Amino acid sequence: MSTTSEHVATQDLLQPLQPPKRYLFGPGPTMVDPRVYRALSKPIVGHLDPYFIQVMQDVQELLKPVYGIQNGSTLVISGTGSAGMEAAVANFVEPGSKFAVFANGYFSDRLSEMAKRNGANIGRFEKAWGETFSDAEAADFIRREKPSVVGYVHAETSTGALQPGHAICAAAHDAGALVIGDCVTSLGGLPVEFDKTGIDIAYSCTQKGLSCPPGLSPLALSQRAMDWLRARTTLSRSWYLDLKLIHDYSTVSHRYHHTAPISMFHALREALMVIAEEGIEKRFERHRRAHRFFVKEIESMSLSMHVPEAHRIPTLNTVSVPKGVDDAKVRKRLLEGPGIEIAGGFGPLAGKVFRIGLMGPLATEENVRFFLQEFSKALKAEGYQS
Amino acid sequence: MSTTSEHVATQDLLQPLQPPKRYLFGPGPTMVDPRVYRALSKPIVGHLDPYFIQVMQDVQELLKPVYGIQNGSTLVISGTGSAGMEAAVANFVEPGSKFAVFANGYFSDRLSEMAKRNGANIGRFEKAWGETFSDAEAADFIRREKPSVVGYVHAETSTGALQPGHAICAAAHDAGALVIGDCVTSLGGLPVEFDKTGIDIAYSCTQKGLSCPPGLSPLALSQRAMDWLRARTTLSRSWYLDLKLIHDYSTVSHRYHHTAPISMFHALREALMVIAEEGIEKRFERHRRAHRFFVKEIESMSLSMHVPEAHRIPTLNTVSVPKGVDDAKVRKRLLEGPGIEIAGGFGPLAGKVFRIGLMGPLATEENVRFFLQEFSKALKAEGYQS
Numbered sequence: 028m029s030t031t032s033e034h035v036a037t038q039d040l041l042q043p044l045q046p047p048k049r050y051l052f053g054p055g056p057t058m059v060d061p062r063v064y065r066a067l068s069k070p071i072v073g074h075l076d077p078y079f080i081q082v083m084q085d086v087q088e089l090l091k092p093v094y095g096i097q098n099g100s101t102l103v104i105s106g107t108g109s110a111g112m113e114a115a116v117a118n119f120v121e122p123g124s125k126f127a128v129f130a131n132g133y134f135s136d137r138l139s140e141m142a143k144r145n146g147a148n149i150g151r152f153e154k155a156w157g158e159t160f161s162d163a164e165a166a167d168f169i170r171r172e173k174p175s176v177v178g179y180v181h182a183e184t185s186t187g188a189l190q191p192g193h194a195i196c197a198a199a200h201d202a203g204a205l206v207i208g209d210c211v212t213s214l215g216g217l218p219v220e221f222d223k224t225g226i227d228i229a230y231s232c233t234q235k236g237l238s239c240p241p242g243l244s245p246l247a248l249s250q251r252a253m254d255w256l257r258a259r260t261t262l263s264r265s266w267y268l269d270l271k272l273i274h275d276y277s278t279v280s281h282r283y284h285h286t287a288p289i290s291m292f293h294a295l296r297e298a299l300m301v302i303a304e305e306g307i308e309k310r311f312e313r314h315r316r317a318h319r320f321f322v323k324e325i326e327s328m329s330l331s332m333h334v335p336e337a338h339r340i341p342t343l344n345t346v347s348v349p350k351g352v353d354d355a356k357v358r359k360r361l362l363e364g365p366g367i368e369i370a371g372g373f374g375p376l377a378g379k380v381f382r383i384g385l386m387g388p389l390a391t392e393e394n395v396r397f398f399l400q401e402f403s404k405a406l407k408a409e410g411y412q413s
Numbered sequence: 414m415s416t417t418s419e420h421v422a423t424q425d426l427l428q429p430l431q432p433p434k435r436y437l438f439g440p441g442p443t444m445v446d447p448r449v450y451r452a453l454s455k456p457i458v459g460h461l462d463p464y465f466i467q468v469m470q471d472v473q474e475l476l477k478p479v480y481g482i483q484n485g486s487t488l489v490i491s492g493t494g495s496a497g498m499e500a501a502v503a504n505f506v507e508p509g510s511k512f513a514v515f516a517n518g519y520f521s522d523r524l525s526e527m528a529k530r531n532g533a534n535i536g537r538f539e540k541a542w543g544e545t546f547s548d549a550e551a552a553d554f555i556r557r558e559k560p561s562v563v564g565y566v567h568a569e570t571s572t573g574a575l576q577p578g579h580a581i582c583a584a585a586h587d588a589g590a591l592v593i594g595d596c597v598t599s600l601g602g603l604p605v606e607f608d609k610t611g612i613d614i615a616y617s618c619t620q621k622g623l624s625c626p627p628g629l630s631p632l633a634l635s636q637r638a639m640d641w642l643r644a645r646t647t648l649s650r651s652w653y654l655d656l657k658l659i660h661d662y663s664t665v666s667h668r669y670h671h672t673a674p675i676s677m678f679h680a681l682r683e684a685l686m687v688i689a690e691e692g693i694e695k696r697f698e699r700h701r702r703a704h705r706f707f708v709k710e711i712e713s714m715s716l717s718m719h720v721p722e723a724h725r726i727p728t729l730n731t732v733s734v735p736k737g738v739d740d741a742k743v744r745k746r747l748l749e750g751p752g753i754e755i756a757g758g759f760g761p762l763a764g765k766v767f768r769i770g771l772m773g774p775l776a777t778e779e780n781v782r783f784f785l786q787e788f789s790k791a792l793k794a795e796g797y798q799s
Contacts, residue, residue, distance in 0.1 A: 041471055043686075044452050046468075047458060047464055049458045051458075064456070068451065068454035069450075070432055070434065070435070070450070071435075071445060072433060072435045072437075072754070073437060078432055078433055079432075089427070105628070106492040107672050109652075109671040110491070110496075140652055144649070241457075241460070241675060263530070264650045265650075267492065267498075285494070286441065286494065287627065289442060290628065290676075291628055293430055293432070296430055368462065
C-alpha cells in the first residue's frame with residue numbers, strides 16, 4: 028500500500044520550510060540533541076496503542092531521578108510549561124481559597140494571575156525583580172497569610188534569581204498548606220530535589236534543562252498532593268488540565284482523555300534517555316562548571332552579573348547591560364550575524380539585562396568560549412569598551 | 414562548536430525508541446506524510462525569532478482555504494483538539510450565560526462538561542448517538558432556549574454522524590447568539606465552509622483530516638466572534654487559552670505569551686503545504702470517492718453502516734458489529750497481525766460499531782482494498798460468515 032499523498036499542483040506562494048541555523052543561548056528554547064530530532068521523526072502509533080502507553084510510562088519513570096522524586100507521581104501535560112502552571116493552579120487552588128505567592132519576577136506574577144482567574148484570594152509578598160526571600164521572611168509571610176496553597180518560582184526566568192524552597196515548604200506544611208513550585212527553568216539543569224525540598228506540585232517544560240523542543244509539561248506530585256486531589260469535591264475549572272482525568276489516562280486505567288502529542292512524547296523519552304546516559308549528577312556538575320567559567324570570563328570583561336553570587340541560577344545568567352549600550356542592537360547583531368539567540372530583560376528589567384542560557388549541549392567551556400567571543404565582538408561594535 | 418552531548422554511560426533499563434509500524438485506520442491519529450516527519454525533525458529556532466513568526470503566519474494563511482474562511486481570523490492553540498474545545502468555551506461562554514448544545518454523541522457531552530466548568534447554564538437537546546437534528550428542530554430548540562452561545566459537533570467522532578450547521582447558525586444569529594462548531598474530525602477531509610455556514614468559533618486538531626501528528630489545535634474565528642471577544646469585560650477562566658493574549662502573540666504584536674511548540678508548527682506548516690499542493694477541492698473529492706467505494710464494498714460483505722446514508726461522515730465510517738462477533742477480538746487481531754489500528758465504539762455504542770477512518774493518505778481505493786482484505790480475514794477468524 029502507498030501512504031504518500033500525490034502532489035498534483037505546486038504551491039508557489041510559499042517557500043519550503045528551511046529554518047535558519049541558530050545557536051540558542053537564550054532562556055529557552057535551547058539546543059536539541061540530533062538523537063531527539065530523530066525520535067521526533069519516528070512514525071506515530073495511536074494514543075491508546077500498547078506501545079504508546081509504554082512510552083508514557085517510560086517517560087514517567089525517567090522523569091523521577093531528574094525531579095528527585097521517589098514518593099509520589101510524575102505525569103506529563105499536553106501543553107507547554109505555561110499549561111503545566113495552569114494545571115497546578117486549576118487543580119489545587121480552589122475558588123475562595125487563599126493563595127500566597129512569593130512575587131519577585133514575571134512568572135510569579137503569572138501564577139498570581141492564574142490563581143485570580145481560578146477565583147482565589149491572593150496574598151502577595153513582593154520584592155524587586157532579582158531579589159530572593161530569606162528563610163525567616165518566608166516563614167513569617169506564610170504564618171501571617173494562613174494560605175491553603177503557597178506558590179513560588181524556583182528559578183525565575185525573568186531575573187536569573189534562584190529561590191530555595193526548603194523553608195517555604197516547611198512553613199507551608201506547618202500551616203497545612205500545599206506548595207506549588209515552578210521548576211520551568213531548573214528541571215534538568217540543576218537539582219530540584221522534589222522530595223528533599225518538600226514540594227507538593229512541581230511543573231516544568233521540555234525546552235530548557237531537558238534539551239527537547241517545546242510542547243509538553245512534565246509534572247511531579249507528592250503523595251500529599253495526590254491525596255488532596257482525590258479528596259477534592261469541587262470540579263477543576265479546566266477539563267483539559269484536570270489531573271484526575273489525566274492521571275487516570277496516563278498511569279491507571281489508560282482510558283481515553285485526549286489524544287496525546289505522540290511525537291513530542293517520543294522526543295521527550297529520547298531527551299530523558301540522553302540525560303540518563305550522561306548521569307544526572309554529572310549533568311548538574313557540567314552545568315555548574317560552565318556557569319562558573321562563564322561568570323569568571325564575564326567579570327574579566329568588566330561586565331557584572333545582575334544577581335548576587337549566592338542566588339544565581341547556573342543555567343540562566345543575567346548580565347547587566349553596560350551603560351551606553353543598546354541591548355536590542357547587540358541582540359540583533361548576534362542573531363543576524365553568527366545566528367546566536369539571547370534574550371533581553373522585560374518589565375522592570377527592560378534594557379537592563381541580557382538573559383543568557385547555558386543549558387544542555389551548550390553547557391561546556393568550549394561553547395561558552397564560542398559565545399563570549401561573539402558576544403564581545405557585538406558589544407564592541409555597539410560601543411562598549413571594557 | 415559542538416552541540417552533541419556526551420554519552421558517558423549506557424542506560425540498560427530502557428530499549429531504544431522503536432515504534433512498531435502501524436496502519437492508522439482509526440478515527441485519528443492517522444497516517445502522516447514522510448515530508449511532515451522530515452519537517453518535524455528540522456532544527457528549531459526561538460519562539461520570537463522572525464523566522465518562527467513567519468511560520469505562524471504561513472500556517473494561519475494556509476488554514477484559511479481549508480476552513481473556508483475569508484472574513485475573520487485563524488490561529489493555533491498550543492494543545493490538542495480538546496484544548497481547542499476548551500479555548501472556544503472558556504473564551505466565549507461566560508459564567509452565568511446560557512449555553513445551548515446539540516447533544517448526540519460523546520464530544521457534545523464534553524462541550525457541555527466544559528461549559529458547566531465555566532459556570533454556564535446548559536440547555537441540552539438530546540438525541541441517540543448516531544442521529545442528527547433537522548433544520549426545523551434546530552431552529553425550534555434555539556428559539557426556545559434563547560442562548561448566548563450555541564454548540565454543535567459537525568462530524569461526531571464517536572458516532573460517525575455529520576450534522577450540517579447552516580440552520581443552527583441562522584437560528585442562533587437570529588437569537589443574537591454565537592455559534593461554536595466542533596470541526597475536529599471534519600477539517601481537511603471534508604468541507605467545513607466556515608463563512609458559508611456561518612460558524613463563529615471553530616476548532617479542530619492536527620491528527621485527523623490534516624494528516625499531521627497530534628499536538629496543536631487550529632481555530633477559526635468570525636469577525637463577529639472577534640468583536641464580541643474584544644468587548645468582553647470579564648476575564649476568561651483560562652490564562653493559557655486566553656484568545657485575546659494568543660491572538661496578540663500570534664498575529665498582532667508578537668509579544669510573548671507562551672513558548673509555542675516550534676517543531677509541531679513546522680510539521681503543521683508542511684502538512685498544510687501538502688494539502689495546498691493537492692488542492693483542497695480535489696482532496697475532498699478523493700475522500701468522498703474512497704468513502705463511496707468503502708461503503709459499496711462493506712455492503713457487498715453483508716455488513717451495514719450505523720448511520721443513514723444522508724448523514725455519514727465520509728472520513729469516519731461506523732460499521733455495525735455483526736451479531737455474534739466480539740469487536741475487541743477483531744481489533745486485537747488486526748493490531749497484532751497486520752498492524753492495523755481501528756477503534757471500537759464506546760458509551761451507548763460500546764461493542765456495537767467499528768470506527769474506521771479513511772483520512773489523508775489512506776483515502777484511496779488501493780488503501781481501502783488493503784484494509785478490507787485484512788478486515789474480512791479478521792472477521793472470518795472471529796466467526797463471521799457473510
